[in-house]
Amino acid sequence: MSIHAQLPEEVQVYEVGPRDGLQNEKQNIPTEAKVRFIDLLSAAGLPVIEVTSFVRPGSIPQLADSEEVVKRIKTTAGIRYTALVPNERGLARVTGLFESKSGDGALPLQGIAVFTAASETFSRKNTNASIAETFERFEPVISSARSAGLWVRGYVSTAFGCPYEGDVPARAVTEVASRLLELGVEEVAVSDTIGVATPAQVEEIIGAVADVTGIERIALHFHDTRGTALANVLAGLLLGVTTFDSSAGGLGGCPYAPGAAGNLATEDLVYMLHGLGIRTGINLEKVVEASKYLSVIRGQAPASRYFQAAIS
């Protein structure tokens, strides 16, 4: 086999820092800083940016300023801006934004994401709903979003392991993924929420899911909690996956392992992709600038290995 011969020519990096990263941030980050962070990510050429989450403001106070953030970011043509939307109330807030923006014609968001799990216990603890109930909740969300012309992604969390149940069978992941596609979701983000995956497991789970969904519908979302994220990305690339999630600087500690690394860092991902000769359209040094900006606001060095090497 040849690694080189099996690699795609181009990969889409899906930036989750402003949402998945910041939702775990303890200290309050001012709206202005979030807007600037997102604008710097746009300037770095990230093709998709998940900018916030329209959850109930009380549940994640850090993201209670979703409307403000979306209204104030400088959107760039060609970049897809998305937001997590847990329910119909959340979607109403998104469509409300569209109405207020209707004057200039440019929609501030082009897509939404819904969130469920492959593990029943995680779903109940995280969203206070069974997996079946999460589907009931976002069935109308997906259909209304599609009617409004929005692109829709579905997260399948704990697809490689659950902090409560341990191993998660490939069948559970496949069922949730195919159900999401039936409801009209365009992309399924198979997620290693607690950062336990290793490459052979990626092959096993993603192979099984792709048999049902097709590989082109799958995005991979890794956390680098145990350092395996880039090895898992390599396994995904060899399987034909071409969309990978990451967060600038590696923002987003794991709530189940305080102090541990969070999402795979965008810098580390892009460094490897470019080293593999894969096009991303991203300016790596500008991602470092975005991370640097936020690290000053947070008063904390980013977890990204590449970042640490680049600034030292």
Next chain:
Amino acid sequence: MSIHAQLPEEVQVYEVGPRDGLQNEKQNIPTEAKVRFIDLLSAAGLPVIEVTSFVRPGSIPQLADSEEVVKRIKTTAGIRYTALVPNERGLARVTGLFESKSGDGALPLQGIAVFTAASETFSRKNTNASIAETFERFEPVISSARSAGLWVRGYVSTAFGCPYEGDVPARAVTEVASRLLELGVEEVAVSDTIGVATPAQVEEIIGAVADVTGIERIALHFHDTRGTALANVLAGLLLGVTTFDSSAGGLGGCPYAPGAAGNLATEDLVYMLHGLGIRTGINLEKVVEASKYLSVIRGQAPASRYFQAAIS
């Protein structure tokens, strides 16, 4: 292709923490602590441990206590203990140790390692000798060591990139590796000294070297400076490499990027290998104990991602 089907059943982890890790440590680590650290690594089941370096004591003061360390560690049958030996004077110190130990019959070291580079500029800056001169220096070292019944490894540093020259051609790596084997070295450690490698490059360089040396003579030595080390290990495994270097806790900052991550962490490597179903004979939690012990002495948390997740 199948990742799983191409993986080896067993891998040998070559622990370099006490040598490659500590040689970059600024603060003085007491001999007693080094001995305890190595004993904990033995207890964790590391099959090969490079315990020190017999360089001129003035050049790396941290490792000036080589004799003391070797005399005081508790050696375990079945584990290969090695030391870096730069020249004949260093080898004389090693064989001197054998004579002083001859009473009980057990030799404290079973192997040595010599060190050269694939990049001419790095060789001159690092060892004050051209590549050709390093070969002149250790030609008698290798032959005497072999006569003394010692196993010999040769490091080829900067095999994936040089801090001065940038890219290093595969041909340069192959030439140095095959020269080492001609001189009687049993294993060639192809080393990413500055942590720049990506997986397709591993395939290119190692493929070229293996065409000449055979894959079974190659060990891979990665630094995790930009987070790609485990992805590179995966590439190495798929090529058939079965010996990988690492340091407990990820000890060993890169001298060219202060603050950046050092050697690939033993914990991260072993976590991935075990996750891939590969046997190592290593007790991962005992490696964490060894790293924890040294991190208390150093007053600094290890860079290992797995360690950080495990202790939090």
